[in-house]
Amino acid sequence: MAKNLKYDEIGYWSEIKLDIIREYATAYSKILRSQSKPEFYHIYIDAFAGAGQHLSKTTGDFVTGSPINALLVEPPFFEYHFIDLNEHKIEELERLVGTRQDVFIYNEDCNDVLLDKILPRAKYENYRRALCVLDPYGLHLDWEVLRTVGQMRSVEIFLNFPVADMNRNVLWRDPDRVSQAQADRMNRFWGDNSWRDIAYEPAKQLNLFGNSEEEKVSNETIVDAFRMRLKEVAGFKHVPKPIAMRNTQNAVVYYLFFASHKPVAEDIVKDIFKKYGGRRGS
Numbered sequence: 001m002a003k004n005l006k007y008d009e010i011g012y013w014s015e016i017k018l019d020i021i022r023e024y025a026t027a028y029s030k031i032l033r034s035q036s037k038p039e040f041y042h043i044y045i046d047a048f049a050g051a052g053q054h055l056s057k058t059t060g061d062f063v064t065g066s067p068i069n070a071l072l073v074e075p076p077f078f079e080y081h082f083i084d085l086n087e088h089k090i091e092e093l094e095r096l097v098g099t100r101q102d103v104f105i106y107n108e109d110c111n112d113v114l115l116d117k118i119l120p121r122a123k124y125e126n127y128r129r130a131l132c133v134l135d136p137y138g139l140h141l142d143w144e145v146l147r148t149v150g151q152m153r154s155v156e157i158f159l160n161f162p163v164a165d166m167n168r169n170v171l172w173r174d175p176d177r178v179s180q181a182q183a184d185r186m187n188r189f190w191g192d193n194s195w196r197d198i199a200y201e202p203a204k205q206l207n208l209f210g211n212s213e214e215e216k217v218s219n220e221t222i223v224d225a226f227r228m229r230l231k232e233v234a235g236f237k238h239v240p241k242p243i244a245m246r247n248t249q250n251a252v253v254y255y256l257f258f259a260s261h262k263p264v265a266e267d268i269v270k271d272i273f274k275k276y277g278g279r280r281g282s
Contacts, residue, residue, distance in 0.1 A: 005088040007062075010054045013245040015063055016276050017256055020243070021133060021158055022069040024258075027268050028131050028156070033075040038127050041078050044070045045118055045132040045155075047110035048140075049082035051092040066133055068096060071103070077131075078102065081118045083110040110134075111142040124154040132157045138165035143191030150234030156265055159257040161226060161242060163219050171199050173216055190226070191233065198225045223255050230259050238266035243273045 025044065032042040049067045056063045064072075067082045082097075083106045084090050090107040097103050106113045114132075122130035132155050134141055139162060149155045170186045172178050175196070187193050199222055200214040223242060230239045236259035244252045258269045 005051060005092050007053065007055045008050060009057050010063060011057045011247060013247070013253070014054070015056065015058075017135075017245060018063070018066055018069060020256065020272055020276055021066055022073070023272055024158075024269060025070055025073050025131060028265070029073050029075050029077055031264075032129060041126075041128045043079045043081065043118075043122050043128065043130040044073075044077040045081045045083075045114070045130055046070065046135075047083050047114060047133065047145075048135045048137070049084045049089075049093060049105075050086075051089040052096040053092075066135070067093060071097070071100070076102075079104065079121070082106070083108060083113055083118075085109060111145055114145050115148060119148060119152065119155065122152065122154050124152060128154060130155045134158065135160045136162060138162045139170075139185040139189040142188055146230065146234050147191065150230065150236045150259070153261050156260040156262070157258070159259065161223060161255040161257055163223070163255060164251075164253045166222070167219070171216055171222070175200060175214065191229070195222070195225075198222060219252060227257070230257070234259075237261045238263055240266050240270050240273065243277050 029042065032040045046067050050065050052065045052068045054063045054065055055061070067080070070077065070080060080100075080103045082093060082103065084093070085107070087107050090105060094105055097105065104118075106117075119130075122128045132149065134145070134157055141159075146157075146159070149157055166186065169182045170178055183193070186195055199217055201217055203215045227239050227241065230236050238261065239257065239259045242255035242257040245254050245256055247253050258266075258273075260266060260269075
C-alpha cells in the first residue's frame with residue numbers, strides 16, 4: 001500500500017458501474033480480437049483510474065477497480081493507459097500493475113494527456129480502436145476531449161455525468177447567486193454556456209410581485225439535452241439513454257453514459273443497462 005493513501009469508499013451503485021464496464025469491456029475485446037480482415041489493434045483507457053482498488057461501503061472489503069478489472073479481461077487489449085492526478089493513488093496502481101510492458105501510467109491531468117499523447121494512438125485510419133472510461137468525481141472533464149473523441153470515430157466511451165456536482169454547485173434555484181468560477185466549471189464540461197438556457201424555464205405562476213421567475217428543470221431534462229449534445233455536437237452516432245446511479249437514499253448521484261459509432265455496441269450496452277437498471281441497492 002502506498003504511504004498516505006486513503007482508499008475511495010464506494011457504494012452499491014459504484015460496484016454496479018464496475019460490473020457494467022467490465023462486462024462490456026469483455027464483449028468489446030472479444031469482438032475486436034475476432035476481426036481478421038482487417039485486424040484491429042484495440043486499446044483500453046481509464047482517465048480517472050484511481051488506486052486500482054476501493055473499499056466497499058457495504059462489506060468493508062476491497063473491491064477491484066476498473067483498471068485492474070480491465071487487465072483481467074480475456075482476450076486482452078493490446079495496450080492499457082491509466083491516468084490520475086493523485087500521486088498516492090498512482091503509486092498504489094503502479095504497485096498493483098507491476099512490470100507489465102503493455103501498461104502506461106500517467107500522473108497528469110487527463111484533459112491534456114488524452115489529447116496530446118493517448119488519443120493519437122487510436123486513429124481510425126490505422127485500424128486502431130479504443131474503449132475509454134471517463135469517470136470524474138465532478139466537473140473535471142473538458143468538453144474538448146468529448147468533441148475530439150466523437151470526431152475520431154474510433155473510440156467508444158463510458159462517461160460519468162456528475163449531476164450531483166452540478167446541482168450542488170451550479171444548478172441552483174436562483175442562478176444569479178452562482179459564482180462565476182462554478183459557472184466556468186460547467187461551461188468547461190458542457191462546452192459552452194448553452195446549458196443555462198436548458199436548465200431553466202419561465203415559472204408557471206407569477207410571484208408575489210406579479211413577475212414570472214425562472215424555475216429549474218428536472219435532472220432528466222438536462223440529461224436528455226446532454227445526450228443530444230453528444231450526438232449532434234460531438235458527433236457520436238449511438239448514445240443510448242444513460243443509467244442512473246444512486247446513493248443509499250436512492251437519490252441520483254450521476255448518470256452513466258455510453259457513446260459509440262457502432263450500432264452493435266449500442267445494442268450490447270442497452271442489454272447490459274437493462275440487466276442492471278432495475279436493481280435496488282441498500
